Amino acid sequence: MNQGTYPLAASMINQINRIDMVSNNLANVNTHGFKQEDSTEGSFNYYLQRAQKEGFTPSKINEVTNTIPKMDSKFINAEQGVIMPTGNGLDFALSEPDTFFKIQDNNGDIVYTRDGAFKNLNGFLVDSNGQFVLTNDNEPIEVEEEGFENQISVTKIAYDQLEKYKNNNFKLKDDGEITEQLENNDRQLIQGAIEKSNVNSVSSMVALIDAHRRFEQAQKAVTTIDEMNGNLIEKIGNNNN
Numbered sequence: 001m002n003q004g005t006y007p008l009a010a011s012m013i014n015q016i017n018r019i020d021m022v023s024n025n026l027a028n029v030n031t032h033g034f035k036q037e038d039s040t041e042g043s044f045n046y047y048l049q050r051a052q053k054e055g056f057t058p059s060k061i062n063e064v065t066n067t068i069p070k071m072d073s074k075f076i077n078a079e080q081g082v083i084m085p086t087g088n089g090l091d092f093a094l095s096e097p098d099t100f101f102k103i104q105d106n107n108g109d110i111v112y113t114r115d116g117a118f119k120n121l122n123g124f125l126v127d128s129n130g131q132f133v134l135t136n137d138n139e140p141i142e143v144e145e146e147g148f149e150n151q152i153s154v155t156k157i158a159y160d161q162l163e164k165y166k167n168n169n170f171k172l173k174d175d176g177e178i179t180e181q182l183e184n185n186d187r188q189l190i191q192g193a194i195e196k197s198n199v200n201s202v203s204s205m206v207a208l209i210d211a212h213r214r215f216e217q218a219q220k221a222v223t224t225i226d227e228m229n230g231n232l233i234e235k236i237g238n239n240n241n
Contacts, residue, residue, distance in 0.1 A: 005222055005225055008218045008221050008222050008225075009218075009222065011214065011215075011218045012215055012218045012219060012222075015211045015212075015214045015215035015218070016215065017039070018039060018207075018211040019208065019211045019212065019215070021037050021038075021039060021074065022204055022207050022208045022211060023208065024037070025037060025199045025204050026199065026201065026204050026205070026208065028168070028197055028199060029197050029199045029201050029204075030196075030197060031115070031168055031197050032114075032115040032116070032117045032128070032168075032194050032195060032196065032197070033081065033113060033114030033115035033116065033168065033194070033195045033196075033197070034081075034114075034115075034168055034197035034198070034199065035076050035077055035078065035079075035114065035159075035197075035198055036076075036077045036197070036198055036199045036200075036204070037074050037075065037076060037077065037164070038074070038075055038077050039074045039075070040075070075159075076159050076162070076164065077198060078097055078098065078159045079097070079198045080097040080195065080198065081114075081195045081196040081197050081198040082195070082196045083095075083190060083193050083194075083195055083196075084193060084194055084195075084196050085192060085193045086192055086193055086194055087192050088192060089191060089192060090117075090118045090119060090120060090125070090143070091116060091117055091118065091191070091192055091193060091194045092116035092118060092149070092152065092189050092190065092191055092193070092194070093116055093189070093190040093193040093194050093195045094114060094116065094154065094188055094189065094190070094195065095187065095188055095189070095190055096156070096188060098156055098157065098158060098159065098179075099154050099155065099156050099157075099182070099188055100112035100113060100114060100154070100155050100156075100157060100170065101113050101114070101115075101116060101127075101133060101152065101153065101154070101155075102133070102134040102136075102138070102153040102155050103127055103131050103132065103133060103134065103169060104131060104132045104134055104138070104140070105131050105167070105169065106131060109171070110134070110138065111165055111169040111170060111171050112155060112157065112162065112169060112170045112171070112172075113127060113168060113169045113170065114195055115127060115128060115168050115194075115195075116194055116195065117194050118133055120143045123142055123143060123144055124140045124141065124142060124143065125140070125141040125142075125143050125148065125152070129167045131167075133152060133153075134153050135151045135152070135153050136153045136181055136183070138153075149185075149189060149191055150185065150186070152185055152189065153181065153182075153185075154181075154182045154185040154188040154189065155178055155180070155181050155182070156178070156179045156180040156181070156182060157170075157172070157176070157177075157178055157179055158179055161173060161176035161177055161178075161179075162176060163176075
């Protein structure tokens with residue numbers, strides 16, 4: 001295979017992954033409290049050097065494949081979304097960008113969210129998916145109780161300690177830690193408001209178009225290389241006859 005196709009194929013894979021990520025961001029532009037994902041791109045050398053530090057010694061190093069672009073990592077954009085007043089007493093927004101509501105999911109596990117569009121379900125405060133909103137003691141909250149909003153747990157966690165989970169939630173990574181569980185949430189909650197998604201639809205559309213164009217350019221380059229190889233093989237075959 002022509003070595004020029006390696007970086008082109010890798011670039012196409014990267015752009016497919018980028019298209020998936022940006023498309024997911026755009027699909028959640030109206031999801032309360034949603035945090036968009038971004039990505040970084042590096043070369044194979046980064047992974048090779050990391051493997052060498054762990055004792056791996058490659059038998060052969062190819063300069064072309066070592067410089068192939070790789071999708072290095074995805075990260076959560078922690079920028080706070082716009083706080084939108086709703087006038088609904090069961091809607092809550094968080095005033096600090098690194099704080100979260102504590103939720104008990106349907107499996108009984110504790111997860112975290114920025115979506116404060118809560119509801120009253122059979123007298124208990126639940127999120128938009130019908131999952132219990134918890135206190136600092138991991139207990140469900142009864143809406144009928146006076147001052148129920150003071151019971152809502154607000155937990156401070158750095159985004160690099162979290163990973164995205166289903167239903168617009170986050171969960172702690174295997175080695176993740178809670179920075180702080182706030183005892184008093186008065187200054188953290190904005191009642192009668194919700195946080196909108198931090199996805200910028202305009203810049204996301206531009207990024208999506210750019211990813212598509214980069215994919216098409218790499219695809220055309222691979223096709224051109226294939227045609228050149230075909231012509232060369234045909235000429236060699238004619239010369240040998």
